Amino acid sequence: MSINATRIIRKRIIFKAELVLTSAAVFSNGDSDPIIDMMILRDSCEPQKALLPGSSLAGALRSYLKDITKDDTAIDKLFGCIGDEEVGEYFGQSRLLISDAVSREPIQAELRDGVRIDHATRTAADQAKYDLEVLPAGTCFSLELEFIVLEEVPTINLLPLVVQALHGLQTGQISLGMKKNRGLGQCSVKGWDIYEIDMTKPTEIFGWLERDDKNPIPTAAQHSNLYDYFGFQPADASRYPVTLTANFTFADDAMLIRSALQTNNLEDLINNPDDQTVSKKIPDPVHLQTRVDGTLQPVIPGTSWAGVLRHRALRILNTLKVATAEQQLDELFGFVIEQQAKAQASRIMIKDSIIQHPATEPLVQNRIAIDRFTGGAFDGALFSEMPVWKTDQTCVTLEISIKPPRPKKEAQQDQQKPEDTPQPDPKPTPKFNQAEVGLLLLLLKDLWTGDLAIGGTSSIGRGRLQGLEATLTVDGAEFCFKQATDGIGSLHITGTGKRDQLQMYVEAIGASS
Numbered sequence: 001m002s003i004n005a006t007r008i009i010r011k012r013i014i015f016k017a018e019l020v021l022t023s024a025a026v027f028s029n030g031d032s033d034p035i036i037d038m039m040i041l042r043d044s045c046e047p048q049k050a051l052l053p054g055s056s057l058a059g060a061l062r063s064y065l066k067d068i069t070k071d072d073t074a075i076d077k078l079f080g081c082i083g084d085e086e087v088g089e090y091f092g093q094s095r096l097l098i099s100d101a102v103s104r105e106p107i108q109a110e111l112r113d114g115v116r117i118d119h120a121t122r123t124a125a126d127q128a129k130y131d132l133e134v135l136p137a138g139t140c141f142s143l144e145l146e147f148i149v150l151e152e153v154p155t156i157n158l159l160p161l162v163v164q165a166l167h168g169l170q171t172g173q174i175s176l177g178m179k180k181n182r183g184l185g186q187c188s189v190k191g192w193d194i195y196e197i198d199m200t201k202p203t204e205i206f207g208w209l210e211r212d213d214k215n216p217i218p219t220a221a222q223h224s225n226l227y228d229y230f231g232f233q234p235a236d237a238s239r240y241p242v243t244l245t246a247n248f249t250f251a252d253d254a255m256l257i258r259s260a261l262q263t264n265n266l267e268d269l270i271n272n273p274d275d276q277t278v279s280k281k282i283p284d285p286v287h288l289q290t291r292v293d294g295t296l297q298p299v300i301p302g303t304s305w306a307g308v309l310r311h312r313a314l315r316i317l318n319t320l321k322v323a324t325a326e327q328q329l330d331e332l333f334g335f336v337i338e339q340q341a342k343a344q345a346s347r348i349m350i351k352d353s354i355i356q357h358p359a360t361e362p363l364v365q366n367r368i369a370i371d372r373f374t375g376g377a378f379d380g381a382l383f384s385e386m387p388v389w390k391t392d393q394t395c396v397t398l399e400i401s402i403k404p405p406r407p408k409k410e411a412q413q414d415q416q417k418p419e420d421t422p423q424p425d426p427k428p429t430p431k432f433n434q435a436e437v438g439l440l441l442l443l444l445k446d447l448w449t450g451d452l453a454i455g456g457t458s459s460i461g462r463g464r465l466q467g468l469e470a471t472l473t474v475d476g477a478e479f480c481f482k483q484a485t486d487g488i489g490s491l492h493i494t495g496t497g498k499r500d501q502l503q504m505y506v507e508a509i510g511a512s513s
Contacts, residue, residue, distance in 0.1 A: 007092065011149035012208065013159070014195040015166060019052075019101065019141045023186035023352050024110060024134040024290050026178040027052055038132035038178075040109055048106040052141050054098035056176060061096075061165040064174045067239050067403070069161070078158045095148045096162060101141035109133045110290060113259055117307055134184065136291035143189070163226045164235050166192070170226075173239055181334070181345065183302025183352035191224040240349070240401035241431040244440060246470035246481075247397050248447065250390035255355075255463045257304055257455040259288035283364050283384040285456075290352065298358055298388040300396060300454060302350040306333065309350070309443050312452050316442050320510055332402070332436055347403040353396045359389035387462060395468070398447070400440065404431050431475050438505035444470060448483075477501070 027041045027050060043051040062079050066072065080094035116128035147162050166189075168174050175185035197208045223229040289296040310333045317325035334346035369381035446452040448467030455463040472479040477497035484490035493499055 007148075008151040009148055009199050010151045011199055012195075012197040013147045013149070013162075014197070015143070015145045015147070016193040016195070017143045017170075017189045017191065018104075019143050019169075019187055019189050021135060021137050021139045021185075021187050022172065023137050023183060024112075025139070025176060025185040025187070026132055026134050027056065027176070028132070028178060036111065036133055037130040040107060040133040040135060042107070043100075043102045046102065050103040050107050050135055050139065050141075052101040052103075052176065054100045057101070057143075058094070058096070058098045060174050060176050060180075061098075061169065064168050064239070065161060065165050068168075068236075069164070071161075074156075074158060074161055077156060078161050095150065095158060097146040097148070099144045099146075101143050103135070104140045104142060108136055108139075108291065110136055111259075112288070112301065114303060117311070132178075134290075137186075138291065138293060159230065160232050160235070163230055163232055167226055167234075168239075175349075179303070181302075181347075181349045182306055183350055186351065191222060192226060192229075194221045194223060194226075194229060196221075239403065241404055241475045242402040242437055242440070243473045244400040244444065244470065245397065246444060246447070247395055247468045248465040249396075249468055250394050251450040251464040251466040252390075252453075252462050254387040254389050255287065255300075255455050256285065256385060256387035256457050257288045257300060258285040283386040285383075286386040287388040290354075292354060298355040300353040300355065302352050304454060305350045305353070305398065305400075306346075306348070308452060308454055312443060312446055313439055316439065317509070322509065328435070331405075332439075347405070349401045349403075351399040353398055355388055356395045356397075357391055357393035359391050359394075362386055363389055385457070387457070396465070402432065402436060402440070405433050434505050434508035435511070437472075437474055438507070438509045441472070441502060441506055442509075444472075444481075448481075471495075472497075474501075474505075 026038070028038050029041050031039050031041075033039060041051045041053070043049050058079065062075060065075050065078075069075070077092075078095055080092060110133070112132055112134055114130045114132065116125040117123070118125045145166070147159065149159070165174075169187070170189040170192075172186060172188045174187070175181075176187055177185040179185070198204050199208075221229065226232075227234045287298050288301060290299045291297075310329060313333075314325060314329055317328065322328065330344065332346070332348055334344050336343045364384050364386045366382065366384045368383070369378040370376070371378045443452070444467075447465050448470075450464040450466055452465075453463035454465065457463070467481070467483055469483065470481040472481070474497065478495040479493060479497045479499075479502065480495040482492045482494075484492055493502075
């Protein structure tokens with residue numbers, strides 16, 4: 001298509017749906033105020049409501065299709081790309097129009113703290129403390145997308161790509177916003193209202209032009225499965241060849257991941273900031289909570305899981321004397337080098353974990369700092385904590401997914417080779433890295449046996465877990481682990497995968513350096 005060509009539109013297909021956040025999410029443009037480092041993006045017309053930009057949704061859909069289809073040409077045609085007109089690579093404007101979405105209800109923001117940990121000292125890095133606003137799970141947005149069918153030669157059917165992308169959004173395979181690989185931005189769609197407008201019929205054109213909230217397009221098809229509606233064969237949409245789901249209980253009595261403002265008295269404190277009786281009810285640190293179905297629930301955020309697992313992974317690789325330990329972890333967990341303006345996204349995705357069936361009665365523990373010189377109480381150092389306490393039914397689920405390794409970019413040396421020299425075919429990128437699976441197994445072992453604690457105050461006996469059952473899937477092969485109740489700590493391993501493969505994955509760690 002030429003850059004000056006006129007697009008002849010034959011048909012418009014409009015998709016409308018309700019998108020529901022299944023986890024907390026951050027949609028932000030980086031703005032801050034004196035209190036909050038990163039604020040939720042708000043609609044300019046209705047500032048009390050959150051805004052989901054169409055550009056964010058378009059980027060997420062495009063990234064998803066690129067991961068699962070590898071068809072860059074078709075994706076560029078669908079989402080638009082300038083390319084190089086001299087070689088005929090101009091694909092025109094996007095054929096998928098995505099509107100900004102506004103939350104249906106006013107914002108009920110949560111505040112989360114974040115900090116970067118120094119791997120050497122295991123303490124907070126200097127000037128690395130931040131906080132951000134997040135939208136709670138259950139927040140709803142009204143989506144509207146419009147796909148344009150053009151009259152062109154040769155005919156290119158991009159509708160299957162649209163269906164594949166929207167199906168991924170509907171089934172929760174696409175995350176939105178910031179920190180997607182750390183558990184935020186999970187979402188799903190319940191069903192679709194589909195409007196097909198024939199742009200060759202004047203009556204349908206006028207109906208499309210005159211539509212508004214009072215006069216919507218009358219003909220809509222409601223369907224929960226887009227593949228069935230359009231008659232397409234479902235495509236393989238496996239984005240994560242390696243997944244791990246593990247259930248734990250508390251090995252210790254309590255866990256504490258600090259969050260000073262996430263308490264049941266937060267609303268009272270905001271409404272009565274000068275009321276001393278309200279402020280006295282709130283302990284100094286409390287365990288982080290998030291809203292689930294409108295109620296506050298204790299949670300282990302994906303950022304806490306990632307920080308603990310990365311630190312222990314580095315220790316494991318150094319113990320095994322893997323020379324490229326830092327490089328391997330940067331490839332898996334991602335990195336940011338601000339001085340060189342370099343960054344790489346994480347390939348490992350770790351979801352937030354809701355702590356199920358904790359103690360319902362809040363228990364505040366008073367503590368005091370001791371002066372090491374006198375051995376007495378340190379002046380002014382009395383404080384109280386409210387961790388989350390366990391019961392016999394307490395359970396927490398860890399969910400980890402790993403994307404395939406990135407293709408290796410080999411250096412181009414065309415100037416050193418004759419043009420008629422045949423070039424070897426590039427090796428296909430493997431679906432998974434065996435050493436990474438082995439490292440994941442060792443991390444699971446440390447969590448399972450209580451050797452790796454989560455959260456703060458681990459030095460006084462908090463944060464250790466005890467494994468109950470886990471399922472590891474590696475390229476379709478399934479390994480199921482279950483803790484026996486025989487009293488001697490036996491572990492049952494079943495599934496479609498061969499047990500010898502587990503040892504092979506662990507041994508691959510040493511061979512990866």
